[in-house]
Amino acid sequence: MPPVIEFSHVSKQYLLGAGARSLRSVMATLPKRLLHQPIAAPPVHWALRDLSFTVQPGASIGLLGHNGAGKTTVLKLLSGITQATQGRVTTTGRVASLIELGAGFHPEMSGRENIYMNALIMGMTRREVERRFESIIDFAEIEQYLDSPVKRYSSGMYVRLAFAIAAHLEPDILLVDEVLAVGDLRFRTKCYRLMAELRRQGATIVLVSHNLVQVRDTCERSLLLWQGELVEDGRTDDVITAYVQKLQGVDQRAHAGALALTAEAGAAKATDPVTIESVCFFDQRGEAVETVVSGDALSIQIDYCALHAVQAPVVHIDFYRDGMIYSGCSTEYDEFPLQPLRSKGSIVLEVDSLHLSPGIYSLSVVIGEGHSQNILAIEHHTHMVEVIRRPNSRGEIRLPHRWLQPAHQLSTEGANL
């Protein structure tokens, strides 16, 4: 089957700053232009460099990458909002994009008017809108607000309406950019069901999301963009692993840079009573790991270096995800008496079964004295561990459990039922 999306050696360049082609700069360079003298080239940014990939119809592709990696630029090229500087982008069929939800909405107009407007903008005809109108409001669940201006809508209603319209375009390619994060769980579920239905009918979906679990659940294949280049293209699980490794690499580098800086700063930092030298993760076999299966054992080792003795140390480690503490362990709360810290040494936290739901967690590691508010050293969000889903588990986490079948139920009463 011919591919529905084809990128061949696509590069996209943006001019930086407003100045590049303003009248003022034209005037300023006019004498030079007239004398055919070279003009200083305006600063440019390559958002994408030499990107090549194809997508087959009916596929579902995840786009991963840090902020500014070029994910949105790919979507904009796909939708035709902007054009490639070099190379060629080919798409087949109707493209519906949810790059910004409700970008075509007018706040003063009612939901009804906006449905027509937005659907026509996206390329439906009036008749098509009329035919699908009921289905759209049904999906968006806004029936009783149909005639209120959309500026009165909640963000949830806004998203629902925008998604409903785009999905009813019968797109051949649906582009979704980080937009479903707004809706509640029930609506997200609905959206995924609808996307699955669209795929069943042969539509192709391109999804951008920072929610790796979402990407994993929706897309069997993913592309990893890194500073405008395509660095990974393959099974979503593999790409996510590569992404996490890259993220950690960056953090270590940033961390190393920060250390170098503090070393330069010299005296002031040298008097710090204690520093955290490294934080490492180990599985039950004692091997260094970066990922752990949900429910497995995990050890976290903190190596410290104390210039002055810390008499009553406390340590705690928190697991953050999406800016929220999911769990944490503290020697203070556990009333575990740590011995005074002197020179170099390590502290180990052993978790028998890490029952965290799948995702990437960043750690906050704190060494304090007396109580945890008196912080001596902190490593905030510089270390990450990825928890992956346990095979053959139902739902996000596997509860520690066992099955029993008491004998008496089997023998008499159970048989009579």
Next chain:
Amino acid sequence: MSAAPTWERQDAVAPSLVRRRQTFFELLWMWCLRDVRVRYKQSFLGVLWAILHPLALMVMFTVIFSYLAPVPSGGIPYPLFSYTGVLPWSLFAAMIVAGVPSLAANITLVTKVKMPREIIPVGVALANLADFGVASILFVGMFLFYQITLSWTVLWVIPLLVIQTVLALGVVLLGAALNVIYRDIRFIVPLAMQLWMYASPIIYPVDLVPEQWRLLYFLNPMAATIDGYRRVLLLGVAPDHTALAFALAVSALLFVLGLGVFRKLEPTFADII
């Protein structure tokens, strides 16, 4: 939870040209409606503004050029004389003033939505026809008041309107596209429209222009159309055919130029805006 909607998939192939054109005009129509509706919805006086603006101009011109510094109006009552010029001119000026900054005013649409972008300036400009329609009601009242009898020449109003609209759209497409790159355009427009107004026979009759300058004068298509409105409405004679044909040619040329520049620059809009 309601079931995922099901629908028949009819046109999986790329939409045909006919279909695309149909959606274009439907969208244009909706865009105009939306612009008109939003404009009247939010303001207190609503539709009245459409009349107040040309009415104020007409009163002002009448006070100045009928009493203070009289300008000959060829025996036509000055209020009627000036309103015949002010009314179509207001439409023309409003189309340009609203249309030129329209792309820059709809940045999200330009950068986040794929749509035929001509819709934005053209729709915004055409929406001013609603104001024009409302303001024309006053015109009817004036005709009754001054007991002017209309002749069949009134039908000329339609081609005159078409010519000035084509001209306005040409300027709007050109201006809107250039305004994306050079925001200075937006500041030039009000001044340019003022100058253009004095270069058109709004407050004075064409007869006042010296004979040797007429040819140059009629390079401005608005000169022929405004003069045309006066002839067909107030005098009951046909417009000057030569001047009008010339106006049509210049307007069409400007439209083609405007559309050409717009289409040429359009792929870069989302990056530059």
